[in-house]
Amino acid sequence: MLQLKTAGFKALDNLRKKELFPPQWQNMEELEQVSDSVLSQFLDERFRVSQELGGGFLISALIDKALRTRDNELMDDRNLPVSEKLKLVRALDRQNAMMQLYPRYVDLLIPFIREISETKKREVRVLELASGAGGLTLALAEAVRQKKLHASVTGSDIVPAYIEAGNTRAAELGVPASFRYLDAFDLTSAGKGAFDLVVISQSLHHFTPGQLAVMIALASENAATAFVGIDGYRSLLLACGVPFVAAMQGIASFTLDGLTSARKFYTELELDMIAEIASGKKVQRVSCSWPLSVMTVRF
Ligand SMILES: C[S@@+](CC[C@H](N)C(=O)[O-])C[C@H]1O[C@@H](n2cnc3c(N)ncnc32)[C@H](O)[C@@H]1O
Known part of the structure; x- marks a missing residue:
């Protein structure tokens, strides 16, 4: 359910058509920056596509959005x-x-x-x-x-x-x-x-x-x-x-x-x-x- 393949493939297609994907990069700093940026654009586009598709597609997207987190695991805490x-x-x-x-x-x-x-x-x-x-x-x-x-x-x-x-x-x-x-x-x-x-x-x-x-x-x-x-x-x-x-x-x-x-x-x-x-x-x-x-x- 959380793979959101239909909306995901449509979203990626849209990014490719707008020539936003794959992004170009010259060095590791740029690679890190463009990857974060494009993946974030992809998630936004996928949510927009899910809204257009509606029904079960939108429900899956809403569950995915509610679950996603940027929290780090405790084991990665430098002070642990x-x-x-x-x-x-x-x-x-x-x-x-x-x-x-x-x-x-x-x-x-x-x-x-x-x-x-x-x-x-x-x-x-x-x-x-x-x-x-x-x-x-x-x-x-x-x-x-x-x-x-x-x-x-x-x-x-x-x-x-x-x-x-x-x-x-x-x-x-x-x-x-x-x-x-x-x-x-x-x-x-x-x-x-x-x-x-x-x-x-x-x-x-x-x-x-x-x-x-x-x-x-x-x-x-x-x-x-x-x-x-x-x-x-x-x-x-x-x-x-x-x-x-x-x-x-x-x-x-x-x-x-x-x-x-x-x-x-x-x-x-x-x-x-x-x-x-x-x-x-x-x-x-x-x-x-x-x-x-x-x-x-x-x-
Ligand atoms: C979830 S643990 C996985 C450990 C192991 N692969 C396993 O399956 O049991 C994540 C590991 O990533 C290591 N880690 C975090 N940042 C790292 C980095 N920049 N370079 C190498 N290892 C890193 C952590 O120290 C931790 O051991």
Whole structure:
């Protein structure tokens, strides 16, 4: 219901006809600014189209408008003590494990690793951005080992405590993964061409459209092959379901973060537009693998 596809495609068509989409940009500052601006124009246009269509289209648009929020999750609060941040990312890690999401992510990513390995005939270097507690990096590294693939998996985040905890966990589990500090908006320390595949999970909605576009554009300078973003599918079911499942852990702040996140999930069309602005081409694919949206941008 919250994908608003009919109104969305009409709105995007209108923006294309007015030559407002895709916008041009010269540098990362401009990319961030034009992406935020165009996505905001798109939402306004989509609401206008929904009003024209009326009936159920307008009801869906009104529900979507009521749910949307720019609030940040508590885990992103700079003033939150590190111990509380760790509590929240570990709760998310448990939830991901409980929902059997890690095997799903691994199944989605292994074909990329195999493909790159066959093309490049060398080690495939995978980078996970915003890896939090590190569950995906660890699960992927374990799968790589079990399947005897020639690949290395690096998790990264901007919270040093997560990096330390990730490396400790990798050593305890004997999993061939490593974690390092890396800001998704400054990959210079990684070095150009340092990675073949850049992935990010459960975090796309933590960033504005402009930030996501910059992240994709920067990844294209660093990942020779592809950027894969996995996140919750924007829907009424998840707007109720995510906080409900989060509440099972009995952590009030985590439940609230679950609700905030589900209100912020992007629609498939929004992700598609952001990727097109960032890449300047139609090299992206956004699909639903319920309850996930999967965005793939090939470079
Ligand atoms: C919702 S958590 C997702 C964690 C993990 N991917 C998972 O699914 O459990 C969002 C993560 O984004 C990280 N983050 C926020 N801003 C970042 C940035 N500029 N660069 C890298 N990571 C960032 C946060 O520290 C946090 O760990």
